[in-house]
Amino acid sequence: MSSQGVQGYEPRTGKAFGDPVPTTSDSGVGEIVGAAARAFPAWSGLASAERGAVLERLADALDAESEVLIATADSETALGVPRLTTELKRTTNQLRLFAGVLAEGSYREATIDSPDPDIIPPRPDLRRILQPLGVVAVFSASNFPFAFSVAGGDTASALAAGCPVVVKAHSAHPQTSRETARVVASVLPEGVFGIVYGTEAGRVLVQHPLVKAVGFTGSTAGGRALFDLAQGRPEPIPFYGELGSVNPVVVLPSAAANRSAELATGFAQSLTMGVGQFCTNPGLLFAPSSIVDALAEAVGGAGGGAMLTERMRDSYQSTVDSLIAHSSVRLVATGSGPEEGWGVAPRLYQVSLEDFVADKEKLTEECFGPAGIVVTYDDPAQLPEVLRGLEGSLTATVHADPDDHALAAAVLDEIRRFAGRLVFNGWPTGVAVSWAMHHGGPWPATTSPLHTSVGATGVRRWLAPVTYQSWPDALLPPELQNANPLNIPRREDGVLVVP
């Protein structure tokens, strides 16, 4: 970031892209948050279906501008047109999913208890519903310029909840952010959406008294710093950070024996997809040593690419160098990668299970980029105990053939303690946007193990309950009125009632 603004770059060449986007001053942040707060009553007051219709229009508008958005993002991220085309579609489908969530209506958790004067303590008429928190700050990610960025999952879910959103643009793609923000602002009512640029603007945003919750996707260090700011406020606020993750994969013996070539290809693809810049990148693979050659061949044949920023490239190189220098780690494959710009090549390392256990902390540090470590085991019975000590992760994966199922059950019982999504005979990269998706996990995968940044339930992060006690029907929100005029699912005297 230059002194006069946030400068975008082309990772493929390392050259500046476009003019710097001016950083937002402290007072500028205040004005944008103030406008969002003023827009809150009207935006949250819209009927769910009306808010859903706006999200649909936003999705259509983004799709209509896909050409310029994708071209700009490709210049700034080097992620390539096919991937960015898919990512933008995923982003607009995400907005449409939330429109569906709003239409279905149970996201407000309408709950009605009829009075009972005879129990202890006596129960009056009680009606509970979720309502939006207020202005939400969203810190967008470097590695998903659409899906976890200006109009990404945090923004979509917060808007769906009824919260105005102020995005802090990621410095890796200021032009993409600005172009996307232009489209978003053209569709949403005034004030409901705002965007700020610059690191200091982000800090001011998190501490603004009118900001009531924060969504963040990024590094553990960056997320922790902002989390600490949010929790240290006079009024602490919910901070939903999706941070680092090593995403261990466990290949059990029969699977390794039966499908080594398929596993090697699948692993190399998942490891190097998007130049390894996925939060679900499989950085750690537990496998019998019999498949190391196949893995090495696959990773050695894989191509790298330009990383998103110069700093990430440098960080990748320094991690890679430190692994090479590690006494018990062996480099077993190096793929190809561009020399120019911020290019890197994939790497595969190998370490024995015993040596891994001896230096677990170092060897489970996330390496952002296309580098992985295969941990080779002799005795698969040791796996559950080794896995027990791993820290929080967004995903954990098991490859198992029928003969492995007993061991898979024992492994499953460990990985479900530290990972948010458990993948069977698949690869962790690629996160579907749906009702049952959970994209989260214990620290340091996230700052808030109860919540997800992808999927329908992501909307809950921005909603808080309120209970109405003994109010006249006409003064209640329609969701809680006796006649259920919106015809939504409700819990009535403890029983779920679906119209």
Next chain:
Amino acid sequence: MSSQGVQGYEPRTGKAFGDPVPTTSDSGVGEIVGAAARAFPAWSGLASAERGAVLERLADALDAESEVLIATADSETALGVPRLTTELKRTTNQLRLFAGVLAEGSYREATIDSPDPDIIPPRPDLRRILQPLGVVAVFSASNFPFAFSVAGGDTASALAAGCPVVVKAHSAHPQTSRETARVVASVLPEGVFGIVYGTEAGRVLVQHPLVKAVGFTGSTAGGRALFDLAQGRPEPIPFYGELGSVNPVVVLPSAAANRSAELATGFAQSLTMGVGQFCTNPGLLFAPSSIVDALAEAVGGAGGGAMLTERMRDSYQSTVDSLIAHSSVRLVATGSGPEEGWGVAPRLYQVSLEDFVADKEKLTEECFGPAGIVVTYDDPAQLPEVLRGLEGSLTATVHADPDDHALAAAVLDEIRRFAGRLVFNGWPTGVAVSWAMHHGGPWPATTSPLHTSVGATGVRRWLAPVTYQSWPDALLPPELQNANPLNIPRREDGVLVVP
């Protein structure tokens, strides 16, 4: 607390009650937490119905020991046998409610999405469920020796979720805590429940790496200190603190004109119930000046009592003194109260709406005890704007007759922004335990506006999602298996399905 242990006292006399209960050493806390962590797999692995049956047995065991529990609590708290009898029944009914929640089964939020290879991004088979976090620390409250204490709502909901619990006993009732803990430990499997004594033990508990979440009920200062410890850990953990609350009540003009005597009696009862030691105590009443005389008469005729601790009595006296010294505040009534022990008398103060607005911060500080301030208004149209600035509260109450309903709607639109429960033509004290209850609210009412410490949804504080991707049916938890063997409500392809 004496150096050799936690000494209980009789508030009615100020004399020591029983022997000091030894404080728990740092290593003692570690042993208890370690035992809880070891008990976690088996406790969380029980089927919901089995865990529910244990909660029912615990409720029965507490009821069976009611005589000794109530007598001990009455000595240590002076809350009186009738109130404590009700409170214990409420506590055991709470355990039974959670047994019902477990039987119903939707608390696990089983959600199944079938595969769809054609959407972007493609969707594999995804199955989401909530699972318990691990060992939970519970800080019990002074003012509810049963319902928010050793076997209270935090403990009941965490046990229901499948989490072992370690309680930090409140120093105001060590003997009651010990007696209750004895009953709880006699019913629960070994290690599933533990208790520690002493302030330092509490600090060690919050920072123990095996503790995965904290429930707290108490003062804003105490809660904030522990919240900061929990958030400052290397692995921050969810901290659910229920803190201070002023619980404003708004009496609209027609209600005041039509029912001044009833309102005055109701207010005085609610204000002085339990010597005002309720977190939902109505500390602030907005009303026309026409009913001040009736209010003063009611509060003047009300009796106080002994407060729970010497420190609370001193704090009450100092708040009362500072209000008397306040230039724009007028003392309008003083009730009666015992001279001996830690007795206090109720107080009512009056201030004009203009003077209230001029010194809002001071006049909205919670006064723990039977003292209230009536804020008199001339123009009811000013109420919404004055209410807009109030900080988070557990409750807010409106008294309105039919002629007031238009204004009540405008008031409602303000109070729902800062209060967790909105009471109409009632009083905030008395919190029903049910599906639709929300006992929470924005800071400083709680540290976590999304969650409740009372009611069925309190169980969610201790549960986090996990998603199974493409697992064989036999390896899935029964809640997620195709056949739905437990016959629970689930969301299938976006649709709630209730068996």
